[in-house]
Amino acid sequence: MMIPFKTRRSHLSRQVLLRNFVITIICLMIATLLSTLFFLLSHNTANIAIIYVLAVVIIAQNTAGYGCGIVASLFSVAFINFVFTYPYMELNFILDGYPVTFLGMTIISSLSSTLTTHLKEEIQLSNEREHMLMEAEKEKMRANLLRAISHDLRTPLTSIIGTSTSYLEQGEHMDESQKTHLVKTIAEDAQWLLNMVENLLSVTRINNQTASVNTTLEPLEEVVSAALRRFYKRTPGAKVQARIPDELIMLPMDATLIEQVLINLLENAVYHSGSQTPTSLSVDTDNGFAHFHVRDYGSGISPDRLDTLFDGYPSTPNHSSDSHKGMGIGLSICKTIINAHHGQISAKNHPDGAEFIFSLPLGENTYGS
Amino acid sequence: MDHKITAVIIEDEKNILGFIETVLSDGSYKTFTAATGTDGLSLITSRCPDIILLDLGLPDMDGLEIIKKVRQFTQTPVIVISARTQEAEKVAALDLGADDYLTKPFGTSELMARIRTALRHSQNSKEAACVYSRGGLVIDFGKRRTTLDGQEVHLTQIEYKLVSLLARQAGKVLTYDYLMRQIWGPYNDSNNQILRVNMAHIRRKLEKNPAEPEYIFTEIGVGYRMRDE
Numbered sequence: 001m002m003i004p005f006k007t008r009r010s011h012l013s014r015q016v017l018l019r020n021f022v023i024t025i026i027c028l029m030i031a032t033l034l035s036t037l038f039f040l041l042s043h044n045t046a047n048i049a050i051i052y053v054l055a056v057v058i059i060a061q062n063t064a065g066y067g068c069g070i071v072a073s074l075f076s077v078a079f080i081n082f083v084f085t086y087p088y089m090e091l092n093f094i095l096d097g098y099p100v101t102f103l104g105m106t107i108i109s110s111l112s113s114t115l116t117t118h119l120k121e122e123i124q125l126s127n128e129r130e131h132m133l134m135e136a137e138k139e140k141m142r143a144n145l146l147r148a149i150s151h152d153l154r155t156p157l158t159s160i161i162g163t164s165t166s167y168l169e170q171g172e173h174m175d176e177s178q179k180t181h182l183v184k185t186i187a188e189d190a191q192w193l194l195n196m197v198e199n200l201l202s203v204t205r206i207n208n209q210t211a212s213v214n215t216t217l218e219p220l221e222e223v224v225s226a227a228l229r230r231f232y233k234r235t236p237g238a239k240v241q242a243r244i245p246d247e248l249i250m251l252p253m254d255a256t257l258i259e260q261v262l263i264n265l266l267e268n269a270v271y272h273s274g275s276q277t278p279t280s281l282s283v284d285t286d287n288g289f290a291h292f293h294v295r296d297y298g299s300g301i302s303p304d305r306l307d308t309l310f311d312g313y314p315s316t317p318n319h320s321s322d323s324h325k326g327m328g329i330g331l332s333i334c335k336t337i338i339n340a341h342h343g344q345i346s347a348k349n350h351p352d353g354a355e356f357i358f359s360l361p362l363g364e365n366t367y368g369s
Numbered sequence: 370m371d372h373k374i375t376a377v378i379i380e381d382e383k384n385i386l387g388f389i390e391t392v393l394s395d396g397s398y399k400t401f402t403a404a405t406g407t408d409g410l411s412l413i414t415s416r417c418p419d420i421i422l423l424d425l426g427l428p429d430m431d432g433l434e435i436i437k438k439v440r441q442f443t444q445t446p447v448i449v450i451s452a453r454t455q456e457a458e459k460v461a462a463l464d465l466g467a468d469d470y471l472t473k474p475f476g477t478s479e480l481m482a483r484i485r486t487a488l489r490h491s492q493n494s495k496e497a498a499c500v501y502s503r504g505g506l507v508i509d510f511g512k513r514r515t516t517l518d519g520q521e522v523h524l525t526q527i528e529y530k531l532v533s534l535l536a537r538q539a540g541k542v543l544t545y546d547y548l549m550r551q552i553w554g555p556y557n558d559s560n561n562q563i564l565r566v567n568m569a570h571i572r573r574k575l576e577k578n579p580a581e582p583e584y585i586f587t588e589i590g591v592g593y594r595m596r597d598e
Binding site: 194198246256 | 568
């Protein structure tokens with residue numbers, strides 16, 4: 001009875017059709033069984049109609065397309081008439097009062113079956129739309145990142161090319177100190193490029209699909225000390241006051257990435273504070289989080305930049321060429337890394353300068369020392 | 370100068386090869402260079418160098434292969450120079466028998482320091498020093514005594530084993546895996562938490578500020594290195 005019926009969605013596969021068919025048959029069989037019980041116990045046909053309506057709704061919900069629901073509702077109406085109404089085992093649509101009941105039931109069950117199907121399609125559509133939105137968002141982030149990268153790469157490259165060219169072309173007219181100055185500039189810019197490349201490399205450690213990282217329990221002090229050592233090696237003469245808790249704290253993290261975050265923040269503090277006071281790096285714990293504070297004692301962050309600091313590009317285009325070493329993508333990478341660790345990062349001004357804070361969740365088993 | 374230190378450099382990047390050669394020939398080194406693994410191996414067997422500098426990414430074979438082959442016949446120190454930055458690769462090279470690892474790019478002073486350290490090791494292992502003394506830390510391997518600024522430090526059995534292992538090969542990175550095998554035997558599980566916790570205890574006994582250690586340094590994701598200068 002149901003097989004010749006062709007759904008409007010002709011692309012439904014055989015497998016889906018078979019599944020629809022099986023679900024419909026099972027639901028109708030259960031409904032019939034229950035109705036028979038009711039009928040034998042109470043002779044109340046109103047309840048029987050309701051049981052079949054319920055069955056039709058369930059069928060519409062669990063099968064693809066409108067077809068099964070409508071067919072099931074038509075079948076139910078005919079079947080009830082045939083089996084459960086007087087005269088039994090005979091189709092009779094003109095019985096007193098019954099035509100209205102049957103008509104009502106046909107309409108209700110057909111309507112509810114179309115409604116649930118619509119609802120299902122709506123949900124699917126909105127899911128697809130959400131997915132597309134997410135993709136678009138990702139695409140936008142990628143484009144922003146690329147823009148930020150090319151800007152940040154071009155600046156030091158321009159300087160390296162310019163400086164080395166002038167050295168090659170006018171080197172003979174320069175004295176030693178001028179030459180040293182030029183070469184020093186080249187070295188500094190190359191160092192800056194290296195930092196950038198390392199930052200970009202670190203991003204590849206983050207899983208693209210899930211934006212998560214492989215974490216292992218690492219002692220806090222090892223990460224801090226390794227970051228400090230690399231930082232000192234790169235920035236000779238920089239001073240940092242480090243203070244961490246005495247007890248042993250193990251944090252689940254990708255240590256290479258957190259090291260990178262610490263180096264970025266320390267470098268930021270040294271380059272942008274414009275102050276000789278040592279930067280302070282301190283860590284404390286509360287409420288299941290470890291909070292890392294990097295404080296500098298310099299000029300602070302201008303308030304209009306605070307909001308967009310971690311976005312990876314300057315808030316206004318005019319800002320972009322202001323300084324040779326912009327905050328660049330370093331901070332946006334910090335944010336990406338911290339987010340991937342389910343942590344938080346923020347920046348604020350304190351009376352004597354700027355402070356960057358990031359928090360990482362503590363692991364379940366933290367060892368006491 | 371009658372006796373120069375011979376170094377074999379295997380590196381396919383011409384600019385870098387030239388730069389290392391220039392740096393080394395200024396000092397008391399005699400250099401031989403090869404751009405492929407095959408040439409490099411034959412140089413090593415014919416010249417018997419005092420030290421080998423090896424790039425991992427070679428056109429004809431993987432640098433790791435060379436380490437394996439070299440270690441079959443000589444303990445000549447090998448310093449790996451590579452652009453590969455993944456910890457797993459460093460660990461693989463070190464575990465195969467490389468003495469040290471330099472990631473590109475690197476500075477000349479660092480390169481020279483690493484070479485000197487590696488050479489000192491190959492000397493030390495012949496003479497087997499019986500005291501480690503750097504800064505205020507003195508470890509007397511004979512008496513199994515550790516003192517810091519003249520004060521005796523009380524280390525547990527395992528802590529002393531770890532410290533002396535690191536100190537005997539000061540300057541060299543010892544991988545987590547190597548340390549686990551040496552202290553807890555070959556059948557320990559791959560989880561190195563117990564090592565990390567022991568190191569944290571040692572740090573609290575030897576270092577004034579664990580955030581800025583003076584004696585034992587962490588190589589993130591790879592292992593530990595004891596101070597050596």
